[in-house]
Amino acid sequence: MTERKPRKDAARNRAAVLAAADALFVRCERPDDVTMADVAAAAGVGKGTLFRAFGDRTGLIKALYEARLEPIEEAVTAGPPPLGPGAPPPQRVLAVLDALLCFKLDNRRLALALESTGGDSPYGAAHYGRWHTLLRTMLEQVPGLADGDFAAHALLAAVRADLVEHLAGPQDVPRERMRAQLADFTGRVLGAAPAGT
Amino acid sequence: MTERKPRKDAARNRAAVLAAADALFVRCERPDDVTMADVAAAAGVGKGTLFRAFGDRTGLIKALYEARLEPIEEAVTAGPPPLGPGAPPPQRVLAVLDALLCFKLDNRRLALALESTGGDSPYGAAHYGRWHTLLRTMLEQVPGLADGDFAAHALLAAVRADLVEHLAGPQDVPRERMRAQLADFTGRVLGAAPAGT
DNA sequence: AACGATACGGACCGACGGTCCGCTTTGCAA
DNA sequence: TTGCAAAGCGGACCGTCGGTCCGTATCGTT
Structure with a gap:
C-alpha cells in the first residue's frame, strides 16, 4: 500500500x-x-x-543490527532443531542463548553500539521483544518455573553486549569458556534438579 | 599524605x-x-x-551514587544477617540481590544515569567490582555451582538499572512482585533442588 | 591589614546529532 | 530525443552539550 x-x-x-x-x-x-x-x-x-x-543514529544502528541478526532469526524460526522449532524447550532455550552469545561475540562493537544508544534502553527495540517472547514461551513449558517472564529477561540480561564485551575484552575470557559458563548457568535455571519427571 | x-x-x-x-x-x-x-x-x-x-559528568554521578549506596554497603559489610556477614551463603546471596533490587527501585533515575553513562560500561565502576567479588565468593561456597564468577555477573545483570526501569515503568510490575520474581530466579540458580541435606 | 593560595563563575570552545534548501539526477511520457 | 516534475542529494548551517580558561573574588593565615 x-x-x-x-x-x-x-x-x-x-x-x-x-x-x-x-x-x-x-x-x-x-x-x-x-x-x-x-x-x-x-x-x-x-x-x-x-x-x-x-x-537518526539509532535508526542506522538498528538497521545494521537487524541485517546481521537476520540469519539467526531465520535459523530460530525455520531452521532445524535444536535452534529451530521442534526441540524440547530446555534444549532449545540453551541453543537460543548460545546462539545469541555467539552473535554478540561476533558483533561485539555493533551490539554494544545498539545497546548503549543513549536515551532509549535496549528494551525498546523490536528484536528484544521477539527474543523475550520466544524465551518466555519456552520457559513456561518448563515445570516448576514460577515466572517465565522474568526468567526470560534475566537470561537475556546474561548475554548483554557490555557484559560480553567486559568478559571477552578486559577479562580475556575465551569464547568456549564463556559458552560453557552460560550453558551451565542456564542449565541451573532450567532445573538444577538433575532428576526429573 | x-x-x-x-x-x-x-x-x-x-x-x-x-x-x-x-x-x-x-x-x-x-x-x-x-x-x-x-x-x-x-x-x-x-x-x-x-x-x-x-x-566530569561521570564523576558527579558516581559521587552521588556512591553516597546513596553507602548505607547498603555498610549493612552488607557490618550489619546483621542475613545481609551482613554470618548468614549461610545462599540466604545471603538472596538478601544481597534483594537489597540491590530495592536500591535500584528507590533510585531508578540515578542508577539509570550511572549505568547509561555513555562511553565506559558499568563494569568499570568500583562498586560493581565490590558486589561481584562478594557474590562470587559466596557462590563458590554453594555446592554444585561450577562457575561462581560468571554466575555472579549474570545475577547482577538481572538487577540492571534499565531492566528494572523497564519492568517498573512501562510494564508496571509492582515492587513486591519483582522481588518475588528475582528471589525465585535466584533460588533456582542457587540450587533448584529444594530438598537436600 | 595585607597578601598568597584557593576557589569562583560564566564566556568561550569544539564536537556532534540533526535540519534545510538550492541543485542534480532519475525516470516517465510525449 | 527531449522535456519535465518528482525524488534524491549534499554540505553549510544550527542548537546543545560537555568541558576549559582565566580574570576576579574569597579565604585564612601571619
Whole structure:
C-alpha cells in the first residue's frame, strides 16, 4: 500500500552507507567514536542522505543490527532443531542463548553500539521483544518455573553486549569458556534438579 | 599524605551541587535531560565549580551514587544477617540481590544515569567490582555451582538499572512482585533442588 | 591589614546529532 | 530525443552539550 519502490541511486547509497558503517563499527574501539559524519564520509555521501535514509543514529544502528541478526532469526524460526522449532524447550532455550552469545561475540562493537544508544534502553527495540517472547514461551513449558517472564529477561540480561564485551575484552575470557559458563548457568535455571519427571 | 582540607566555600558548594543534582535526577524523565548546566544553575554555582569538584559528568554521578549506596554497603559489610556477614551463603546471596533490587527501585533515575553513562560500561565502576567479588565468593561456597564468577555477573545483570526501569515503568510490575520474581530466579540458580541435606 | 593560595563563575570552545534548501539526477511520457 | 516534475542529494548551517580558561573574588593565615 504505502510501498514505494526507491530510486536506483537511493538504493545504492543506502547500501553504501550500511557497508561503510559496518566497517567503521568493526574497526572502532568504542561505538561512539563512530560519528554520523564519519559514516557519511566513508560512504561517500552527504549527511542529509544518511539521515533521510535512516532517520537518526539509532535508526542506522538498528538497521545494521537487524541485517546481521537476520540469519539467526531465520535459523530460530525455520531452521532445524535444536535452534529451530521442534526441540524440547530446555534444549532449545540453551541453543537460543548460545546462539545469541555467539552473535554478540561476533558483533561485539555493533551490539554494544545498539545497546548503549543513549536515551532509549535496549528494551525498546523490536528484536528484544521477539527474543523475550520466544524465551518466555519456552520457559513456561518448563515445570516448576514460577515466572517465565522474568526468567526470560534475566537470561537475556546474561548475554548483554557490555557484559560480553567486559568478559571477552578486559577479562580475556575465551569464547568456549564463556559458552560453557552460560550453558551451565542456564542449565541451573532450567532445573538444577538433575532428576526429573 | 596528599590530603588537603578543602576550603569552607568549596565544601559548601560541593554539598549544594550534590543536593541539587540529586533532586534533578529524581524529577527527570530520562537521565540525560539533566545537563551539567542545569545542575550548576540549580545549585547556584558556576559550571567551573561543578567541574572542578567532580571532574566530569561521570564523576558527579558516581559521587552521588556512591553516597546513596553507602548505607547498603555498610549493612552488607557490618550489619546483621542475613545481609551482613554470618548468614549461610545462599540466604545471603538472596538478601544481597534483594537489597540491590530495592536500591535500584528507590533510585531508578540515578542508577539509570550511572549505568547509561555513555562511553565506559558499568563494569568499570568500583562498586560493581565490590558486589561481584562478594557474590562470587559466596557462590563458590554453594555446592554444585561450577562457575561462581560468571554466575555472579549474570545475577547482577538481572538487577540492571534499565531492566528494572523497564519492568517498573512501562510494564508496571509492582515492587513486591519483582522481588518475588528475582528471589525465585535466584533460588533456582542457587540450587533448584529444594530438598537436600 | 595585607597578601598568597584557593576557589569562583560564566564566556568561550569544539564536537556532534540533526535540519534545510538550492541543485542534480532519475525516470516517465510525449 | 527531449522535456519535465518528482525524488534524491549534499554540505553549510544550527542548537546543545560537555568541558576549559582565566580574570576576579574569597579565604585564612601571619
